[in-house]
Amino acid sequence: xxxxxxxxxxxxxxxxxxxxxxxxxxxWRSGEITEIGMHQIGIALFEDYGITxxxxxxxxxxxxxxxxFLAKEESK
Numbered sequence: 360x361x362x363x364x365x366x367x368x369x370x371x372x373x374x375x376x377x378x379x380x381x382x383x384x385x386x387w388r389s390g391e392i393t394e395i396g397m398h399q400i401g402i403a404l405f406e407d408y409g410i411t412x413x414x415x416x417x418x419x420x421x422x423x424x425x426x427x428f429l430a431k432e433e434s435k
Contacts, residue, residue, distance in 0.1 A: 404412050
């Protein structure tokens with residue numbers, strides 16, 4: 360085995376140990392499940408998280424335009 364593979368195996372093992380230990384040591388609250396309507400989700404998106412929702416939309420639009428630009432073939 361080369362050094363890079365050994366380092367990768369050790370890194371993955373440490374990562375998995377951290378994830379499993381953090382999941383097992385966390386206290387998970389259990390409570391009543393409440394039904395949330397579409398109107399409440401819309402209010403939360405546009406009032407509480409309006410700026411965040413807008414920024415994510417703009418970033419997704421720019422990423423889509425960039426993907427189209429990269430996929431476009433140049434004509435000779």
